[in-house]
Amino acid sequence: MSPVKTIKTFRDLLAFLTIIPVGGKEDFVLTSAENMYLFPLIGSFMGALAGVYFFSSNLILQYLLSIVNSFVTIPATGFLTIFASAVMTIAFLLVITGLQHFDGLIDLGNTIGYRNEHDRKMVAHAWTVNYSGAIFAIAIEFIAFLGLFLLIQTFANPALIFVAIISAEISAKLAMVSLVWIGKPTHKGLGSIFLKKAKKKQNIIAYVISGIIAFILFSVTINPLYGLVGVGVVFTSVPLAYVMKKIAEKTFGGVSGDIIGATNEVARALTLVLLAGVLMIL
Numbered sequence: 001m002s003p004v005k006t007i008k009t010f011r012d013l014l015a016f017l018t019i020i021p022v023g024g025k026e027d028f029v030l031t032s033a034e035n036m037y038l039f040p041l042i043g044s045f046m047g048a049l050a051g052v053y054f055f056s057s058n059l060i061l062q063y064l065l066s067i068v069n070s071f072v073t074i075p076a077t078g079f080l081t082i083f084a085s086a087v088m089t090i091a092f093l094l095v096i097t098g099l100q101h102f103d104g105l106i107d108l109g110n111t112i113g114y115r116n117e118h119d120r121k122m123v124a125h126a127w128t129v130n131y132s133g134a135i136f137a138i139a140i141e142f143i144a145f146l147g148l149f150l151l152i153q154t155f156a157n158p159a160l161i162f163v164a165i166i167s168a169e170i171s172a173k174l175a176m177v178s179l180v181w182i183g184k185p186t187h188k189g190l191g192s193i194f195l196k197k198a199k200k201k202q203n204i205i206a207y208v209i210s211g212i213i214a215f216i217l218f219s220v221t222i223n224p225l226y227g228l229v230g231v232g233v234v235f236t237s238v239p240l241a242y243v244m245k246k247i248a249e250k251t252f253g254g255v256s257g258d259i260i261g262a263t264n265e266v267a268r269a270l271t272l273v274l275l276a277g278v279l280m281i282l
Contacts, residue, residue, distance in 0.1 A: 009031060009038070012028035012035075013028075015032075017032070017042050017173075019097070033194045033196075033198055034199060036180060036199075036206070037177060037202045037205040037206040038205075038206070039173035039206060040170045040210040041209055043166075043172060044170050044213050046169050047165050047168065047169030048166055049096065050089055051161070051162040053089060054085055054162075054165060055158065057085045058085040061081045061085055062081055065077045065080065065081060082152045083149065086145055086149040090141060101262065102141070103261065104257065104265070105137040105140055108133075108136065108259065108262045109132050109137055110123045110128070110133035111124055112133075112136065117251075120252060121187075137265075140269050143270075143272075143273055144265070147168075150276035151272065151275060154280055160221055160279075163230070164272065166217060167230055167271060168268045168271040168275070171210070171234045172267040174237045174238070175238075175244070175266070176260050177198075178238050179255060179259070180260065181198070182242065183245050183248065183255030184254045185255060185256070186248070186252045190257040191255055191256045191259070191260050210234055211235070215227040226282070230275075233275050236270060236271065236274060237271065244263045247259070
């Protein structure tokens with residue numbers, strides 16, 4: 001791949017996966033689909049941005065609360081700082097993606113309670129949010145928040161929190177790649193473009209990238225043993241993709257763009273909670 005094409009590819013991937021104004025061309029969707037195996041690499045970049053945002057917001061909150069405390073004593077300022085910074089970080093990840101994956105969660109949740117496949121497709125494509133869609137989406141994001149909150153509260157290692165956020169985004173993108181690899185489209189749309197254009201054999205590169213980055217990050221942060229743990233947790237997104245495929249087939253008769261987006265959010269939440277649980281046990 002030439003330097004010019006490499007730059008265009010990463011620019012188009014960023015344009016598709018984020019709202020960062022990088023000036024992606026009109027064919028950025030096709031470029032993203034054809035180079036989907038690079039999603040985990042973009043995920044690591046997004047995670048790094050979220051990690052920086054977390055530490056920045058944490059420091060700002062501590063400073064603001066210290067000023068307020070000089071006038072009025074606020075109880076549990078440490079808890080408030082952790083709580084707020086965790087919420088703000090999850091919100092940052094939702095906003096930087098333009099809420100497109102969160103929208104997939106809502107559309108999937110909207111179908112709960114509908115027995116007919118045609119009705120489920122109709123309600124998923126409607127520009128409405130029912131109570132089941134809202135509750136489902138909020139529940140998944142709450143799980144993500146809970147995992148991050150537990151990591152922050154339990155461990156005093158800032159580098160570990162940074163690595164956990166990056167790993168969660170890598171896992172989320174690997175889940176999307178896995179789902180596209182094994183899924184079949186339910187209808188023509190954005191999802192079908194990825195299912196058709198993604199180069200299946202090259203998708204193995206996504207697993208290599210994810211494994212290498214996770215191992216290096218956890219090995220450097222703690223030790224090589226934790227490097228293997230990090231790889232294992234990140235790769236739980238693979239069986240999750242199979243679960244989401246079954247849900248997609250039962251709900252819509254195949255994989256759609258909504259399911260791909262929802263998988264990203266579910267994988268992030270699962271990874272953060274698993275990391276918190278596993279690291280607390282170890």
